[in-house]
Amino acid sequence: MAENGPLDAGELDLLHRYWKAANFLSVGQIYLLDNPLLREPLTNAHIKPRLLGHWGTTPGLNFIYAHLNRVIRAHDLDMIYVCGPGHGGPGMVANTYLEGSYSEIYPDIGRDLDGLRKLVRQFSFPGGIPSHASADTPGSIHEGGELGYALVHAFGAAFDNPDLIVACVVGDGEAETGPLAASWHSNKFLNPKRDGAVLPILHLNGYKIANPTVLGRMSDADLTHLFTGFGYEPFFVEGHEPEAMHQAMAGTLDTIVGRIAAIQSAARSGDASALMPRWPMIILRSPKGWTGPKEVDGKKVEGFWRAHQVPIANVRNNAGHLALLDAWMRSYEPDDLFDAEGRLMPELQALAPSGSRRMGANPHANGGALKRELKLPDFHKYAVAVPAPGAVDAEATRVMGNFLNEVFALNAEARNFRLMGPDETASNRLDGVFATTDRVWMEEIESYDDHLAQDGRVMEVLSEHLCQGWLEGYLLTGRHGFFSCYEAFIHIVDSMFNQHAKWLKVSRGLPWRRPIASLNYLLTSHVWRQDHNGFSHQDPGFVDLVANKKADIVRIYFPPDANTLLWTTDHCLRTYDRINVIVAGKQPAPQWLTMEEAVPHCEAGIGIWSFAGTERGGEEPDVVMACAGDVPTLETLAAVDLLRTALPELRIRVVNVVDLMTLQSNEQHPHGITDRQFDTIFTKDKPVIFAYHGYPQLIHRLTYRRANHARLHVRGFIEEGTTTTPFDMTVMNELDRFHLAISAIERVPGLAVGAAPVIQRFRDKLIEHARYVREHGEDMPEIVNLTWPSR
Numbered sequence: 001m002a003e004n005g006p007l008d009a010g011e012l013d014l015l016h017r018y019w020k021a022a023n024f025l026s027v028g029q030i031y032l033l034d035n036p037l038l039r040e041p042l043t044n045a046h047i048k049p050r051l052l053g054h055w056g057t058t059p060g061l062n063f064i065y066a067h068l069n070r071v072i073r074a075h076d077l078d079m080i081y082v083c084g085p086g087h088g089g090p091g092m093v094a095n096t097y098l099e100g101s102y103s104e105i106y107p108d109i110g111r112d113l114d115g116l117r118k119l120v121r122q123f124s125f126p127g128g129i130p131s132h133a134s135a136d137t138p139g140s141i142h143e144g145g146e147l148g149y150a151l152v153h154a155f156g157a158a159f160d161n162p163d164l165i166v167a168c169v170v171g172d173g174e175a176e177t178g179p180l181a182a183s184w185h186s187n188k189f190l191n192p193k194r195d196g197a198v199l200p201i202l203h204l205n206g207y208k209i210a211n212p213t214v215l216g217r218m219s220d221a222d223l224t225h226l227f228t229g230f231g232y233e234p235f236f237v238e239g240h241e242p243e244a245m246h247q248a249m250a251g252t253l254d255t256i257v258g259r260i261a262a263i264q265s266a267a268r269s270g271d272a273s274a275l276m277p278r279w280p281m282i283i284l285r286s287p288k289g290w291t292g293p294k295e296v297d298g299k300k301v302e303g304f305w306r307a308h309q310v311p312i313a314n315v316r317n318n319a320g321h322l323a324l325l326d327a328w329m330r331s332y333e334p335d336d337l338f339d340a341e342g343r344l345m346p347e348l349q350a351l352a353p354s355g356s357r358r359m360g361a362n363p364h365a366n367g368g369a370l371k372r373e374l375k376l377p378d379f380h381k382y383a384v385a386v387p388a389p390g391a392v393d394a395e396a397t398r399v400m401g402n403f404l405n406e407v408f409a410l411n412a413e414a415r416n417f418r419l420m421g422p423d424e425t426a427s428n429r430l431d432g433v434f435a436t437t438d439r440v441w442m443e444e445i446e447s448y449d450d451h452l453a454q455d456g457r458v459m460e461v462l463s464e465h466l467c468q469g470w471l472e473g474y475l476l477t478g479r480h481g482f483f484s485c486y487e488a489f490i491h492i493v494d495s496m497f498n499q500h501a502k503w504l505k506v507s508r509g510l511p512w513r514r515p516i517a518s519l520n521y522l523l524t525s526h527v528w529r530q531d532h533n534g535f536s537h538q539d540p541g542f543v544d545l546v547a548n549k550k551a552d553i554v555r556i557y558f559p560p561d562a563n564t565l566l567w568t569t570d571h572c573l574r575t576y577d578r579i580n581v582i583v584a585g586k587q588p589a590p591q592w593l594t595m596e597e598a599v600p601h602c603e604a605g606i607g608i609w610s611f612a613g614t615e616r617g618g619e620e621p622d623v624v625m626a627c628a629g630d631v632p633t634l635e636t637l638a639a640v641d642l643l644r645t646a647l648p649e650l651r652i653r654v655v656n657v658v659d660l661m662t663l664q665s666n667e668q669h670p671h672g673i674t675d676r677q678f679d680t681i682f683t684k685d686k687p688v689i690f691a692y693h694g695y696p697q698l699i700h701r702l703t704y705r706r707a708n709h710a711r712l713h714v715r716g717f718i719e720e721g722t723t724t725t726p727f728d729m730t731v732m733n734e735l736d737r738f739h740l741a742i743s744a745i746e747r748v749p750g751l752a753v754g755a756a757p758v759i760q761r762f763r764d765k766l767i768e769h770a771r772y773v774r775e776h777g778e779d780m781p782e783i784v785n786l787t788w789p790s791r
Contacts, residue, residue: 005247006254015066015246017337018098018351021344022062023291024332025094025116029123030055030310031325036116037334037342042326044316051315052124053131054087056308057171059290060203061091065359067249068167069099071257072353078163081359082154084180085171085203086132086144090123096138098344099352101360105138105512113342135506135513139360141367141476143499148177149469154198155186156473157364160415164196164364164477165260172204172213179465179496184230186466187279188442191454192267194415197260200232200281205288207305216285223283233259233278238285240303245286256280275454276442293328296321363478368514370478374417374573375410379403379566383595386563389611390590390637390788396630397524397586399562400569401432404482407573408436408457411480418474420459420467421484428484428524429586433458464492471519472500480517480573487523487583488530488539497542497579501549504577508552518578522569524586526693527717528631528730534723540694540716543660546581547698551669555580556660558693560633561591563598564658571602583693585630587726590788592633605659605671608681612637612654614644621653622751623744624682628657629693632716635730636691638737641789643744646758650748655681663702678706685711687747691735692716713743727779731769738762738769 007015028036030053035046061083072079083092096102097119102109109115109122122128129136132144142153154168174180190198206216215223220236227234235256237248259280266274289307294300301311312328315321338344356362363369382403384394404419411417425431425439431451438456445452459470464485471481500519507513523542530537546554555578559565565584572580592609593601601607615621627636633656640652657663664672673681682688684707692699696714703709720732730736742762745755752759772780 004244006250007247012243012246014347014351015070015250016242018069018348019063019066020332021098021337021348022066022091022094023059024329024334024337025097025119026058026062026090027055027329028120029053029090029093031315032120034117034121036120037113037338038326038329042322042329044322047315047322048125049316050124051310051313053090054309055292055311056205056207056288056305057085057088057203058091059292060205060284060286061085061088061169062095063245063249063286063290064167064169064201064203064284065091065095066351067246067253068359069352070250071253072357072359073351075257076357077165077257078357078362078364079165079167079359080141080157080362080365081139082142082150082157082166082168083133083140083144084142084147084150084169084174086142086147089130089132089134089137089144092133092137092140093119093123093129096360098348099358099360100349101138101358104361111343116338116342135503135510139362139365141365141473143503145502146495146499147171147174148179148465149472149496149499150174151180151183151198151200152186152466152469153473153476154200155183155190156470157477158190158196158198159418159470159474160194160479161196161364161477162194165199166196167199167201169201169203172202172206172216173208175202175215176213179463179469182463182466183469184227184232185461186470187231189440189459189461190279191275191440191442192264192277193275194455197264197279199256199260202281202283204283204285205290206303207288207308209308210305227281227283231278232281234281234283236283236285240287240290249284252282256282291331293324296324365477366512366514367476367478368516368576371514371516372414372416372478374407374480374517375414376570376573377403377406377410379570380595382566384562384591386591386594389592392591393588394562394591395429395586395588396559396562396565396584397522398429398432400522400565400584401430403566403569404430405432405436408433412436415457416479418457418459418471418479418481419484420471420481422464422467422486422489423460423462424484424486424525425458425460428522430484464489465496468493468496472496475516475519478516482520482522484522484524486537487526487542488537490521490523490542491539494542494545497545501553501579504553504579505550508577515576518572518575518580520572521579521581523581523583526583526585527721528693529585529587529726530721530723530729531726532723535721538717538721540583543581543583543694544698546579547660547702549579551661551664553577553579554661555671557582557658558628558630558660559584559602559658560627560630560656561589561593561598563591563593563595564602566595567598567602568658583629589630590634592637601656602658605662606655606657606673606681609654609656612640614648614650614652616651619651620683621651621686622748623650624653624655624686624688625740625744626655626657626682626688626690627692628660629691631730632691632693632735635735635737635740637788638786639740639744642737642741642762644789646761647745647751647755650751652744660702663699665705675706679708682706682708684708687744688712689740689743689747690714691740711747713747715740715743725773725777725779727769727783728773731766736766738766
């Protein structure tokens, strides 16, 4: 052993050469079209016309990867690598290529000279691969196109994976983001008795794209205070001289692997004091663009922000730059790394772990390979008895919570299901799950705390980012879950939703990526029932964002009552490679369908409610009253009741939409209905009054190609809100029964003149309502106590 570290001279030399090989291939991917091993003089013809990629973070990522390979082999570790600095993509590709997993997945890119030529050419090149770590990259569970989510994904992967260690590299630029800053608290939810371990590696190379980083300029003392306060034991590895850095990193990792093993052994042997340990982490300080050019055109590059992307930018048109690139790449001595046929030298190949211990081939990074089907109860036994439409009230999400409770019970042994939410499980009426499990909480628990346990499976933290990220990491490693959130604040994770949708789109096109369980959202405490919160909590626009995504990825459901919500929940938990969004209220509300009626209605996704309409003898209706959402359904049926009483000869058809994507054409979405089906339901030429839960424009967008689109009048949320009564919210946005009934009368040809007294009566009711709520602070009894039908 060397005096200054655990590596003897031979081990040190081999490890350093392996690192050089990864760096060499990383540079080659950024710059080269051909001549991958520089076996001939480098010319302009060998250089890509567009130089794309990020060098600055890459040598540090390669350094970490090489050292993790060493401890995996030494200790037979089950480990995956989460690459937070996502644009270090060339390093992730280089390392998975060197270990052999890349060529196994992509056999066309073999481990020879021709394979190397294809490897460097494809990077950031049309028809090739992205510049960042992505679904295309073996071993990746983390879309690197956006910063902030690496650490939360890592913890999500570690939950319920007792033998897994997730090495997570956090870039110091990424560390400035809000989601990452909150993610450090994930250690308070990690149970060493039954979960795996996360090894955070904070990579401080000092600079972002054009500025210093905040953490990079902090002193070691301040960083120690910061991360000790977060609950970690920080280990520093610092410098730029390769031999010393290799020895320091090797010794630090040996110590940390021992720390993790000791923590888990103590916790799993029954030592209660070990359940809230101080987990180790590494703070790695290395130069940005390490081993790259020190200067270009007299300007500092290595150790500065100019190394961030492409350090030598004008290679094709500047002979000096070409020579500088040639010298840089030859400094890695490629002939000492690859044999005459372009294969990595055998002694270097031997440094990588074998089989599934390779981080690029670990099955946890291809979670569908480990996914087990979720055991689900028969949802029929949770059905709400509905003797007649509207005859009983129920809280839909409370019924759903009781169903999810049995899901927890049935999967207790498998430990492959979790419920995430920002401190709202009980508020959202899902507290039935607490009959089987509790909220996970690893810090001190007081005697008076409610449903907190170190072994809980409900995860609550007041950060939508953490809930989303935990669930994504959990799903991507082969498990199942649900994310419950207030509707208005799901917007906080808009960007995270985007990245997961993009991941699914790409992964579905990769035959080697196995399907994972769907990401399921329940959005409740929604726009129409924010009685005590008001305008700040009123925003139904998340579904507009969702509807923009690839049709085969997203689904949007608006179950109008508890029985339709049960069917929808069961359905969504059975799907895979999807993002399902369910919008459902938690307040007591009328129940419309028996379970026998709900099942075929939900399976179709859209249907005519004959019990509510007044059609006769196969004649076409005078007007179609459509609805999507629980409150819009209530107001639509109340409007129909008003019209049936006031205008008994009016032929009304009621259409309810559960699956919003049925409104699109079947050519646009797999759940879409044909034009013929749409015309059969909505007619080709009759007015349609559509009461919609969200922003009206989305319904127009989904139906603009339909024959009857010009006669479609949509009412929904028009950005009017405050703290007021439930019915007053609908009145403010003109979604109430009176506005709907008036719209129907005004749009049926020839009806408005004769029905003018009826319209006036409805308008008088709106005036009466306004006076009543401002005097009494509650809705009129006839609104609150309505039974359907009223006569």
